[in-house]
Amino acid sequence: xxxxIEYIFGKEILGAYTRASIELDIFLLAxxxxxxxxxxxQGPRQLVGLQLFNSYNILCxxxxxxxxxIKQFN
Numbered sequence: 001x002x003x004x005i006e007y008i009f010g011k012e013i014l015g016a017y018t019r020a021s022i023e024l025d026i027f028l029l030a031x032x033x034x035x036x037x038x039x040x041x042q043g044p045r046q047l048v049g050l051q052l053f054n055s056y057n058i059l060c061x062x063x064x065x066x067x068x069x070i071k072q073f074n
Contacts, residue, residue: 006013033039 002013034041
């Protein structure tokens with residue numbers, strides 16, 4: 001992800017970033033987007049049935065793996 005961000009913005013990101021500072025940066029970016037009327041927050045009812053990301057469901061896959069391991073253990 002870091003390399004993609006560096007590529008898109010054309011700036012090298014220092015390795016001194018911490019998770020806390022990145023979370024703050026992401027929050028501030030989202031807040032600026034909201035204040036600028038560039039996006040409207042969506043409630044859970046509006047998001048039902050939408051596939052927001054073009055990827056497999058990590059949670060379901062992990063649960064399936066966990067179920068299999070429990071079956072093997074028992």
